[in-house]
Amino acid sequence: MIGWFFSRSCQSVAKARLTIGGAKLEKSGGFKNIMAYVSFQVADALEQPFSDGQFDLVLSVECGEYIPDKRKFAAELARVAAPGGTIVILSFCHRDLGPSEESLQPWELKRLKKIYDAFQIQGYCSAADYVNFFESLSLQDIKTADWSQYVAPFFPLFIRSALTWKGLSSLLPSLLRGGMKTLGVALVAPLVHDAAKKGLSKYAITTCRKPE
Secondary structure: OEEEEEOHHHHHHHHHHHHHHHHHHHOOOOHHHHHOOOOOOOOOOOOOOOOOOOEEEEEEEOOHHHOOOHHHHHHHHHHHEEEEEEEEEEEEEEOOOOOOOOOOOHHHHHHHHHHHHHHOOOOOOEHHHHHHHHHHOOOEEEEEEEOHHHHOOHHHHHHHHHOOHHHHHHHHHHHHHHOHHHHHHHHHHHHHHHHHHOOOEEEEEEEEEOOO
16 A cells, blocks of 8 residues: 655645546556555545555655654654665655755745745755654665756746746636736746755655655
């Protein structure tokens, strides 16, 4: 069984992807079979309504950024993972701190705060923090990698498309619903791209395995 955890803002995207995938299978009659095993549930990520060891694969996609207590979040992911199960976290992170650093530099914190405020997120931690969380839980085969190169093309494309008439028209419904919040997200996209280029932030994958 797979547990796929994502923030509320990603739910419509996930459902759209599922619908698209289902449409391809509908011709072969496989859609109903898949939907019999798929469900969506909104819940508190720090108090998950799942039993211990329920999922063979636990996948968190861009969820940790929205959670204040990331250590507890990691513990919850480990709790619901089955013995021998795999845990995967995909998340935007700030850079790892150097050996002599206790925190990011003031200018870095200031820049990141603009991103946090625009996206209404709690903040980033580092990929090294996720590794430390998993180590404290005695999880095994802990690995992390920087996947920034795979998401880097998105930001220039988003910025360029948003400046076209078609792009502005597509943003209009969101602007009507979200007002200045939506506009703020669009305007801060260059900051996100610049932070990644400067090495201040990265898109990291962290994986581990729960002991048998």
